Amino acid sequence: MEYEPVIGLEIHVQLSTKSKMFCGCAADYQSAEPNTHVCPVCMALPGTLPVVNRQAVEDAMMIGLALNCQVASATKFDRKNYPYPDLMKGYQISQFDSPICITGWLDLQDENGEPVRVRINRVHMEEDVARLIHIAGPDGGPGHTLMDVNRAGTPLMEVVSEPDIRSAAQAEQYIETVQSIIRYLGVGTANMEEGSFRCDANVSVRPRGESKLGSKVEVKNMNRVKAVTRAIDYEVARQIKVIRDGGRIVQETRGWDDGQGATVPQRSKEEAHDYRYFPEPDIPPLKITSDMVQQVRSKLPELPAAKKARFQYQYGLSEYDSALLTSSRAMSDYFEAVGAAASGTSLDDRRAFAKETSNWLTGEMSRLLNEAQQDISSVRVKPAQMASLVETFRRRDLNNATAKAVFQEMYRTGQDPEVIIDAKGLTKVADTNSLGLVVEQVVSANKVAVADYVAGKETALRFLMGQVMKASRGQADPEITMRLLRERLEVLKASR
Numbered sequence: 001m002e003y004e005p006v007i008g009l010e011i012h013v014q015l016s017t018k019s020k021m022f023c024g025c026a027a028d029y030q031s032a033e034p035n036t037h038v039c040p041v042c043m044a045l046p047g048t049l050p051v052v053n054r055q056a057v058e059d060a061m062m063i064g065l066a067l068n069c070q071v072a073s074a075t076k077f078d079r080k081n082y083p084y085p086d087l088m089k090g091y092q093i094s095q096f097d098s099p100i101c102i103t104g105w106l107d108l109q110d111e112n113g114e115p116v117r118v119r120i121n122r123v124h125m126e127e128d129v130a131r132l133i134h135i136a137g138p139d140g141g142p143g144h145t146l147m148d149v150n151r152a153g154t155p156l157m158e159v160v161s162e163p164d165i166r167s168a169a170q171a172e173q174y175i176e177t178v179q180s181i182i183r184y185l186g187v188g189t190a191n192m193e194e195g196s197f198r199c200d201a202n203v204s205v206r207p208r209g210e211s212k213l214g215s216k217v218e219v220k221n222m223n224r225v226k227a228v229t230r231a232i233d234y235e236v237a238r239q240i241k242v243i244r245d246g247g248r249i250v251q252e253t254r255g256w257d258d259g260q261g262a263t264v265p266q267r268s269k270e271e272a273h274d275y276r277y278f279p280e281p282d283i284p285p286l287k288i289t290s291d292m293v294q295q296v297r298s299k300l301p302e303l304p305a306a307k308k309a310r311f312q313y314q315y316g317l318s319e320y321d322s323a324l325l326t327s328s329r330a331m332s333d334y335f336e337a338v339g340a341a342a343s344g345t346s347l348d349d350r351r352a353f354a355k356e357t358s359n360w361l362t363g364e365m366s367r368l369l370n371e372a373q374q375d376i377s378s379v380r381v382k383p384a385q386m387a388s389l390v391e392t393f394r395r396r397d398l399n400n401a402t403a404k405a406v407f408q409e410m411y412r413t414g415q416d417p418e419v420i421i422d423a424k425g426l427t428k429v430a431d432t433n434s435l436g437l438v439v440e441q442v443v444s445a446n447k448v449a450v451a452d453y454v455a456g457k458e459t460a461l462r463f464l465m466g467q468v469m470k471a472s473r474g475q476a477d478p479e480i481t482m483r484l485l486r487e488r489l490e491v492l493k494a495s496r
């Protein structure tokens with residue numbers, strides 16, 4: 001029998017708001033001295049009252065709208081009770097049965113390029129818990145745990161998908177798409193390694209063709225996208241084996257052990273699964289008017305999928321190039337800023353220019369950014385300078401290798417390409433007059449090779465070509481050189 005994986009993802013997104021979810025403490029917990037961003041409200045001391053962070057509510061609505069959800073006209077908060085060291089209050093303020101956003105969807109592509117729609121069950125608001133840092137003991141002896149409550153009470157959004165994902169690759173695409181949307185919206189950094197974006201995977205299998213869902217296992221503790229895909233693949237294989245061996249899958253929570261490359265049973269705080277939810281008595285339900293929704297909707301930026309489609313039709317770029325260019329908002333903005341600085345007027349001109357710009361940005365620029373672990377938003381090269389380099393290159397005033405060298409210098413120094421070209425004497429080697437002179441010199445200085453060519457030895461052309469490149473210090477345009485050289489030699493051959 002063949003088995004089909006069924007996957008639903010629960011994603012936690014940290015917001016980049018200034019203050020925490022229900023108090024005025026600064027929400028930035030990474031850079032602060034531990035246990036300094038704390039007040040009676042986020043400690044839930046008796047007599048204090050939480051106040052909802054307006055920005056966080058707007059951000060939640062924005063995330064929901066970007067995921068094609070409906071925003072509820074009324075929403076409330078609930079207490080989720082459980083004892084755990086990272087939750088000194090003994091409860092977390094969350095949303096249980098009336099989340100702020102419901103029933104959305106996200107479109108992906110399966111492995112064959114066919115569309116897959118993953119439905120979104122809900123987006124809800126809650127507060128994060130304290131951060132625990134476990135320190136191992138010496139020689140395997142007992143260790144200890146440090147606690148930082150700066151993170152306790154910071155806004156956390158949970159995005160819950162329906163079980164519509166069918167493979168690890170689709171899960172990866174779903175995660176990366178949600179990350180990209182969060183970053184486009186500018187509401188969070190969506191970084192798994194930093195913990196500002198966390199993902200739990202619910203995994204089950206069922207006989208292919210079966211419509212009933214199998215028992216699911218919830219996998220936690222994955223802090224890289226790669227870990228999520230490995231955990232899903234492992235878990236799917238494990239479950240299929242259990243069933244084939246005559247066993248049954250019991251619903252449980254497992255943890256991903258990256259070193260072992262396996263999911264392991266977890267004795268967890270949620271073993272009991274009785275959170276005794278009840279409505280948060282200290283926060284009145286929120287009413288959300290259609291005006292408020294409209295206002296947030298009007299602030300939505302063009303999202304990655306729409307931008308990608310627009311790049312394809314507006315600039316005639318391939319789907320692949322468009323996807324690369326729109327993978328971050330900063331990169332797509334940079335690309336369009338380069339285009340705005342270009343002088344081309346006809347549609348064909350602008351498209352050819354866009355294609356060339358795309359080559360530079362997805363090629364050399366991305367390579368150098370990667371190498372330097374840098375983001376395009378902090379790059380020294382101004383879009384206008386990039387435009388100027390691309391135009392020079394398109395006029396063939398520079399050959400490939402020289403243009404790359406110029407770009408690398410621009411990247412390092414932020415200088416104009418013209419300044420670098422002048423300083424290094426790199427100008428105009430593609431111009432046929434000066435190249436013609438070099439060809440002439442090479443032809444008269446290499447009589448033997450010329451005679452070989454005239455006698456029919458094609459390989460001599462390669463040698464002569466190399467001589468021209470050398471004489472021009474590598475700056476000659478190879479195509480034009482080849483044409484000039486061949487023309488010159490053919491004349492000699494004909495006049496023999």
Ligand code: ADP
Nearest residue numbers: 006007008009161162163202203204213214216
């Ligand atoms: P729970 O009550 O255990 O939290 P939910 O119904 O709230 O379960 O679903 C939590 C997540 O698990 C959702 O992302 C959902 O899509 C996913 N899920 C539910 N049932 C299954 C299943 N049988 N297989 C895989 N994922 C599932």
Ligand code: ZN
Nearest residue numbers: 023025039042
């Ligand atoms: Zn506080």
Ligand code: MG
Nearest residue numbers: 010160202218
């Ligand atoms: Mg749930």
